[in-house]
Amino acid sequence: MSNDTKTGQTSVIRDLLPEPTLQRLPWYLAYVCQLRAQGVENVSSTQISKHLNVDSSQIAKDLSFLNIRGKTRIGYDVVELENTLKDFLEFERQHPAVIIGVGSLGAALIQDSGLTRYGLNIVAGFDIDPDKIGAHMSDRIPVYHIEAMQKTVSRLGAKIGIITVPPDQAQAAADAAVNAGVKALWNFSPLRLRARQGIVIQDTSIYSHLALMYNRLEQQKRNEN
Amino acid sequence: MSNDTKTGQTSVIRDLLPEPTLQRLPWYLAYVCQLRAQGVENVSSTQISKHLNVDSSQIAKDLSFLNIRGKTRIGYDVVELENTLKDFLEFERQHPAVIIGVGSLGAALIQDSGLTRYGLNIVAGFDIDPDKIGAHMSDRIPVYHIEAMQKTVSRLGAKIGIITVPPDQAQAAADAAVNAGVKALWNFSPLRLRARQGIVIQDTSIYSHLALMYNRLEQQKRNEN
Numbered sequence: 001m002s003n004d005t006k007t008g009q010t011s012v013i014r015d016l017l018p019e020p021t022l023q024r025l026p027w028y029l030a031y032v033c034q035l036r037a038q039g040v041e042n043v044s045s046t047q048i049s050k051h052l053n054v055d056s057s058q059i060a061k062d063l064s065f066l067n068i069r070g071k072t073r074i075g076y077d078v079v080e081l082e083n084t085l086k087d088f089l090e091f092e093r094q095h096p097a098v099i100i101g102v103g104s105l106g107a108a109l110i111q112d113s114g115l116t117r118y119g120l121n122i123v124a125g126f127d128i129d130p131d132k133i134g135a136h137m138s139d140r141i142p143v144y145h146i147e148a149m150q151k152t153v154s155r156l157g158a159k160i161g162i163i164t165v166p167p168d169q170a171q172a173a174a175d176a177a178v179n180a181g182v183k184a185l186w187n188f189s190p191l192r193l194r195a196r197q198g199i200v201i202q203d204t205s206i207y208s209h210l211a212l213m214y215n216r217l218e219q220q221k222r223n224e225n
Numbered sequence: 226m227s228n229d230t231k232t233g234q235t236s237v238i239r240d241l242l243p244e245p246t247l248q249r250l251p252w253y254l255a256y257v258c259q260l261r262a263q264g265v266e267n268v269s270s271t272q273i274s275k276h277l278n279v280d281s282s283q284i285a286k287d288l289s290f291l292n293i294r295g296k297t298r299i300g301y302d303v304v305e306l307e308n309t310l311k312d313f314l315e316f317e318r319q320h321p322a323v324i325i326g327v328g329s330l331g332a333a334l335i336q337d338s339g340l341t342r343y344g345l346n347i348v349a350g351f352d353i354d355p356d357k358i359g360a361h362m363s364d365r366i367p368v369y370h371i372e373a374m375q376k377t378v379s380r381l382g383a384k385i386g387i388i389t390v391p392p393d394q395a396q397a398a399a400d401a402a403v404n405a406g407v408k409a410l411w412n413f414s415p416l417r418l419r420a421r422q423g424i425v426i427q428d429t430s431i432y433s434h435l436a437l438m439y440n441r442l443e444q445q446k447r448n449e450n
Contacts, residue, residue: 017440019437022433022436022437022440023430023433023436023437025436026415026430026432026433026436027415027416027417027430027433029415030392030414030415030416030432031416031417033392034392034393037393051417052416052417053417053419054417089436089439090436090439090440090443091432091435091436093439095439095442104333104336104337104338105333105337105339107333108329108330108332108333108334108336108337109333111329111333112329112330112333113329114330114431114432115431115432115435118432118435118436119435119439120435159442160438160442167255167258167259168259168262183442183445183446184438184441184442186434186435186438189255190251190252190254190255191252191255191256191277192252192256192276192277192278192279194276194278198445198448198449200438200441200442200445202434202437202438202441204429204431204434205248205251205252206339206340206429207251207255207316207339207340207343208247208248208251208252209411209427209429210316210340210343210344210345210411211247211248211250211251211314211315211316211343212244212247212248212427213385213409213411213425213427214314214315214318214320214344215242215247215315216409216425216427217320217384217385217408217409217425218315220408220423220425221408223423224423
């Protein structure tokens with residue numbers, strides 16, 4: 001893979017990058033994409049700060065990890081900032097992925113053009129539903145039986161397995177994906193997954209987020225009474 | 226709303242509950258739901274710990290916030306634990322919500338029966354696409370023009386606005402939803418949203434999660450070389 005040719009400098013920076021910084025970078029990217037579309041040429045950390053409600057010194061610090069510095073009284077070059085962020089976040093690369101469970105959420109992720117724009121290339125789906133196997137999602141993503149995962153994942157070079165099966169099947173799906181050779185699990189199930197050391201697990205537990213939101217709503221309501 | 230009748234005791238506990246605890250509770254719930262479906266009657270914190278890879282003393286501490294204690298050598302009663310978690314997390318209540326932007330992700334969330342099971346009741350969608358307005362998503366959720374939000378949100382009593390519009394429209398969609406009376410914004414856009422004090426904002430930034438996952442994959446690959 002072309003990723004292997006990645007050279008030292010950026011790698012060193014990557015290791016040092018704190019996770020909160022990494023989570024903020026896509027916010028900056030989304031904002032500078034807007035500015036570029038509007039034809040804006042420069043943006044100051046103060047402007048970004050006002051727009052995103054992040055402390056401007058924090059923004060300067062975050063961006064300094066990427067060796068980007070703004071010019072006094074001018075700020076950052078919008079196009080340069082966008083390109084650097086896109087490159088750093090690897091959204092411009094193709095990350096081949098398979099999706100296990102093409103129910104409503106799985107099917108939606110396949111259709112979400114946003115993911116494609118952010119570098120996720122879903123190359124196949126897996127399911128156990130005979131009505132789905134053999135079909136194509138969005139007219140282009142083939143759906144295979146989950147038992148075909150082993151040969152399909154290696155053939156397609158998929159490194160990411162997206163887990164969108166029901167909770168009681170999530171661990172088995174994850175095990176099958178790891179055995180088939182994926183290196184990262186993107187877990188949409190509410191279940192905590194286990195995997196051998198070296199496998200990256202990224203939880204996007206939308207149900208946990210619901211619980212947080214309900215809880216804060218309740219607190220807020222009491223504060224107002 | 227029936228939520229208003231919520232009494233003191235649980236409220237006090239809620240305020241004290243640390244956010245990491247709150248995020249783990251849905252994991253416990255997903256696991257005990259499985260156990261209950263399998264007919265298991267009791268579960269120890271050690272078993273939960275092994276299954277979810279969370280320290281068993283942490284589990285006991287988390288559950289003590291809910292006034293649940295296991296019995297020596299028996300553990301927790303599975304049905305009681307499930308009911309208490311469900312009640313506490315408010316997944317059994319109906320939380321009326323509207324969705325702003327019924328593109329691929331918005332449409333998927335409407336179809337995701339998981340959200341319904343976790344108490345999210347999507348009562349209407351909003352869009353600006355004439356082909357979508359007037360139609361029903363999943364044969365039951367009406368889609369209105371975004372300009373109808375003011376009267377529709379109050380009529381339906383929606384307290385949550387789900388933001389699934391493209392990034393450059395996210396802030397305007399959020400402003401419209403707050404003006405129409407929602408108290409919480411569930412933000413799926415990669416943009417950081419602003420809202421007046423008292424409005425709950427829950428980010429589910431799946432694109433940030435992608436960046437984290439790509440980054441960890443890259444680190445892992447280097448560790449293995």
